[in-house]
Amino acid sequence: MSEANGLNPSRRAFLRGGALLMAFTLMPVARRALADTEVDTLGTVVLAPDLPGSLRTNPYLDAWIRIGADGITVYTGKVELGTGVKTALLQIAAERLQVPASAINLLTADTALTPNEGYTAGSHSIFDSGTALYNAAAQVREMLVDAAARSWQIDAAQLSTRDGIIEGPNGERMAYADAVKHVDVHQYAKAQSPAMAAADFKLIGHNLPRLDIPAKVSGGAAFVQDMRLPGMLHARVIRPPRPGCTLQAFDAASIEALNGVVKVIRDGNYLAVVAGDEWQAIKAMRAGMESAKWSGGEAIPEAAGIHDLLKQLPSKRYPISNNGNPGGATETRFKARVTKQYLMHGSIGPSCAVAWFNDGVLTVWTHTQGVYPLRAGIAEMLRLPPDRVRCIHTEGSGCYGHNGADDAAADAALIAMRLPGTPVRVQWMREQENLWEPYSSAMVTEVDAGLSQGRLQDWNYELWTTPHNERIVNAGRLLPARLLAKPFTSAPSVPIAQPEGDGDRNAVPLYELGATRINMNFVTTMPFRTSAMRSLGAHINIFAIEAGIDELAIKAGLDPLALRLAHLSDPRARAVIERVRDEIGWPHKSSEPGAGIGFAFARYKNIMGYCALAVKLRVHPQTGEIRVDHVVTAVDVGQIVSPDGLRNQVEGGIVQSTSWTLYEKVAYDAGGIRSYDWSGYPILRFTQLPKKVDVHLLDQPGEPFLGAAEIVQGPMAAALGNAVSNATGRRWLNLPLTRSTQPA
Amino acid sequence: MSQITLTVNGAAQVLELEADMPLLYALRNHLNLNGAKYGCGLGQCGACTVIVDDQPVFACLTPCAGLEGKKIRTVESLGSAEKPGPLQAAFIDKQAAQCGYCIAGMLMRAQALLERDPHPDEQTIREHMAGNLCRCGTHLRIIEAIKQVAGHNGSRT
Numbered sequence: 001m002s003e004a005n006g007l008n009p010s011r012r013a014f015l016r017g018g019a020l021l022m023a024f025t026l027m028p029v030a031r032r033a034l035a036d037t038e039v040d041t042l043g044t045v046v047l048a049p050d051l052p053g054s055l056r057t058n059p060y061l062d063a064w065i066r067i068g069a070d071g072i073t074v075y076t077g078k079v080e081l082g083t084g085v086k087t088a089l090l091q092i093a094a095e096r097l098q099v100p101a102s103a104i105n106l107l108t109a110d111t112a113l114t115p116n117e118g119y120t121a122g123s124h125s126i127f128d129s130g131t132a133l134y135n136a137a138a139q140v141r142e143m144l145v146d147a148a149a150r151s152w153q154i155d156a157a158q159l160s161t162r163d164g165i166i167e168g169p170n171g172e173r174m175a176y177a178d179a180v181k182h183v184d185v186h187q188y189a190k191a192q193s194p195a196m197a198a199a200d201f202k203l204i205g206h207n208l209p210r211l212d213i214p215a216k217v218s219g220g221a222a223f224v225q226d227m228r229l230p231g232m233l234h235a236r237v238i239r240p241p242r243p244g245c246t247l248q249a250f251d252a253a254s255i256e257a258l259n260g261v262v263k264v265i266r267d268g269n270y271l272a273v274v275a276g277d278e279w280q281a282i283k284a285m286r287a288g289m290e291s292a293k294w295s296g297g298e299a300i301p302e303a304a305g306i307h308d309l310l311k312q313l314p315s316k317r318y319p320i321s322n323n324g325n326p327g328g329a330t331e332t333r334f335k336a337r338v339t340k341q342y343l344m345h346g347s348i349g350p351s352c353a354v355a356w357f358n359d360g361v362l363t364v365w366t367h368t369q370g371v372y373p374l375r376a377g378i379a380e381m382l383r384l385p386p387d388r389v390r391c392i393h394t395e396g397s398g399c400y401g402h403n404g405a406d407d408a409a410a411d412a413a414l415i416a417m418r419l420p421g422t423p424v425r426v427q428w429m430r431e432q433e434n435l436w437e438p439y440s441s442a443m444v445t446e447v448d449a450g451l452s453q454g455r456l457q458d459w460n461y462e463l464w465t466t467p468h469n470e471r472i473v474n475a476g477r478l479l480p481a482r483l484l485a486k487p488f489t490s491a492p493s494v495p496i497a498q499p500e501g502d503g504d505r506n507a508v509p510l511y512e513l514g515a516t517r518i519n520m521n522f523v524t525t526m527p528f529r530t531s532a533m534r535s536l537g538a539h540i541n542i543f544a545i546e547a548g549i550d551e552l553a554i555k556a557g558l559d560p561l562a563l564r565l566a567h568l569s570d571p572r573a574r575a576v577i578e579r580v581r582d583e584i585g586w587p588h589k590s591s592e593p594g595a596g597i598g599f600a601f602a603r604y605k606n607i608m609g610y611c612a613l614a615v616k617l618r619v620h621p622q623t624g625e626i627r628v629d630h631v632v633t634a635v636d637v638g639q640i641v642s643p644d645g646l647r648n649q650v651e652g653g654i655v656q657s658t659s660w661t662l663y664e665k666v667a668y669d670a671g672g673i674r675s676y677d678w679s680g681y682p683i684l685r686f687t688q689l690p691k692k693v694d695v696h697l698l699d700q701p702g703e704p705f706l707g708a709a710e711i712v713q714g715p716m717a718a719a720l721g722n723a724v725s726n727a728t729g730r731r732w733l734n735l736p737l738t739r740s741t742q743p744a
Numbered sequence: 745m746s747q748i749t750l751t752v753n754g755a756a757q758v759l760e761l762e763a764d765m766p767l768l769y770a771l772r773n774h775l776n777l778n779g780a781k782y783g784c785g786l787g788q789c790g791a792c793t794v795i796v797d798d799q800p801v802f803a804c805l806t807p808c809a810g811l812e813g814k815k816i817r818t819v820e821s822l823g824s825a826e827k828p829g830p831l832q833a834a835f836i837d838k839q840a841a842q843c844g845y846c847i848a849g850m851l852m853r854a855q856a857l858l859e860r861d862p863h864p865d866e867q868t869i870r871e872h873m874a875g876n877l878c879r880c881g882t883h884l885r886i887i888e889a890i891k892q893v894a895g896h897n898g899s900r901t
Contacts, residue, residue: 082843216844219779398843655881
């Protein structure tokens with residue numbers, strides 16, 4: 001892939017000459033030149049570019065592993081978002097330390113304790129932190145064995161380890177906790193780690209039951225929502241009806257007089273109430289909403305014209321891929337516009353945080369994806385030195401990207417600072433989550449592609465999007481900070497560069513093409529705050545690409561799946577496609593009216609996990625209702641760490657993408673957002689679930705970890721679209737795939 | 745404030761509550777029970793589902809004042825992390841959770857079905873569970889866990 005150079009110097013990837021992420025291996029070879037991911041948005045500095053995974057940014061071994069009389073502690077800067085990654089990281093560390101998983105205490109992101117690994121996002125956790133632990137744990141174990149060897153004056157090659165004990169050939173035994181006394185773990189990791197054959201793995205590639213599930217099925221204190229600190233008060237926020245409103249009147253005294261109310265906070269347009277009991281806080285919030293009189297507010301467009309509007313708004317054009325010569329006329333062309341609406345993350349539990357300002361230090365328990373960036377944002381907002389703020393990740397409801405987590409943490413911080421010594425818990429109400437979480441951007445893309453003599457020729461693709469990465473790079477990215485009397489302003493929006501991509505994630509087809517002209521128009525002037533949601537632009541880009549391949553094949557009388565294979569040489573890409581082809585019995589033609597089959601493929605970001613997927617469904621001839629009968633997928637994410645964890649992520653991705661693709665759009669008009677609750681933003685329910693889902697895992701023992709959590713979102717959307725076309729003979733290109741969003 | 749006696753997980757609890765307080769907040773903040781979760785406050789998501797007598801109920805919508813004399817059960821009544829009850833054990837066995845925020849509500853809705861109909865077929869399970877939302881997409885595993893307790897063997901779909 002070649003890229004136009006220098007057209008937009010703010011995009012660092014271009015300055016690096018469009019260097020693609022180099023493949024790395026689990027063992028010796030370092031991964032280089034990775035920046036501009038959604039992970040290291042802030043605060044991570046590459047100190048050791050030759051080291052693997054997050055050792056690049058946190059090269060000291062004792063940042064990851066500490067062994068003492070109290071046992072083995074393993075640290076990760078990543079967090080558990082409900083994907084099972086904590087258990088998977090534990091498997092990796094235990095495997096390479098050669099101890100039972102139960103011998104390790106694994107701590108996740110905490111600014112006082114763990115490495116700064118930026119954000120837990122972008123399917124990067126196993127890729128970054130897993131790779132770091134894979135290497136760090138093996139190096140620490142080797143150091144311990146060497147120490148025992150020196151102590152016993154025996155060649156280290158004669159020693160073995162079992163369950164945290166080093167054993168010599170003559171019955172010598174030394175516990176790791178004793179060996180570590182002769183070792184300085186505070187040193188840079190080496191580029192080379194001891195090799196281990198995948199066949200010898202006892203934990204990696206095997207299922208370890210998730211650590212967190214027993215508490216979650218039995219009412220244990222599993223979430224930040226469940227925290228109860230001594231003397232803790234409950235707070236609720238009162239938001240304006242829409243962004244940009246000014247508070248004209250508010251009778252704080254009448255709210256303060258309500259039962260149980262401890263404090264009413266007014267700072268510019270920022271309002272909050274604090275009470276001893278949560279229900280009292282909610283009632284005070286409701287009274288406050290009645291009392292507050294607002295004026296002004298940002299204009300909100302009519303939903304019907306949103307895609308035309310996106311094309312008219314000022315934008316910055318980023319060339320993404322400009323390759324080859326378009327050549328002459330082609331036999332078959334596909335020219336179409338594809339659209340997507342604003343989507344919500346839609347966490348089942350509204351965002352929550354607990355904060356406590358005690359002895360000059362503000363501690364915030366938060367379900368943020370990035371404790372270090374959040375700490376920097378909160379410190380700036382409160383004008384505190386960062387070392388006076390500690391952010392501790394505590395699980396919340398699944399977020400699937402940048403939802404209200406950081407903003408709720410900022411709320412708790414602001415409120416707790418006004419109640420020194422008292423812990424404060426704040427949780428958003430459902431309508432606050434729905435109205436104020438950053439959405440996934442509405443997008444429009446235009447495809448113009450040609451096929452001649454069975455070969456894909458020119459591929460022209462233009463997309464318009466608002467930002468997908470409004471992460472916390474300054475205080476102004478925190479919503480509450482914008483409402484204060486002295487408001488903070490959000491930092492300018494910058495898209496994530498290729499190869500990771502932003503709205504342009506997966507905009508470049510992996511297929512071998514004659515020529516590409518691919519551009520992103522990055523729109524930053526919109527009334528809706530948009531940010532990262534699982535797979536970013538890949539959802540619509542893969543949908544558009546796979547619709548185009550399908551249409552070109554059908555018009556030319558070719559089999560769509562065979563056309564894909566004819567333009568892919570990567571054996572792993574071919575393997576997942578061929579597996580799905582064989583499992584579902586492609587080609588397949590149902591005689592049942594309204595029945596259809598669709599196929600899609602993508603490699604996430606063109607550098608991570610592979611996913612091929614086929615869907616069988618039925619479209620009701622009168623109502624247009626879509627029932628998904630069967631989904632078959634094959635995935636390759638490199639060396640699998642937890643087969644069941646991977647399967648769970650893939651199944652979940654299939655179901656969630658089905659919901660996005662068939663049902664979801666944020667409803668709004670000039671009067672404001674209308675998707676206040678689940679009646680205004682319906683998502684998939686049990687009765688709409690695919691009837692049958694088959695997941696095939698193509699393991700690659702010893703190959704690099706590629707990440708799993710987001711690989712399915714695009715292919716599932718695309719296969720649904722292709723199956724609807726197969727079923728109805730009509731190509732629906734407006735998401736969601738409801739009849740009312742398609743041309744008459 | 746009113747004195748209200750709630751019978752929760754078999755024990756009578758005398759509580760000083762505001763009479764309009766929904767059951768959810770009494771359970772979470774006055775009885776320190778984490779299972780029922782706040783999700784929407786509108787009876788649309790089911791994260792707060794508990795069993796009252798033998799019916800699944802949205803705790804976020806049900807005022808405490810009307811619940812005296814009724815038997816309230818939360819997920820804590822089914823077992824503990826150390827000694828999970830059969831349905832909890834099935835959820836662990838099937839690893840039927842991702843983030844898990846919805847799961848306690850799922851368990852209680854499913855429990856109510858299994859007490860009424862110990863061997864529901866899959867279609868009945870899907871329809872019965874439709875009142876509860878999951879955003880992670882764990883539905884397929886939740887169904888598998890319920891089917892395990894309902895005595896389905898692996899071949900039945």
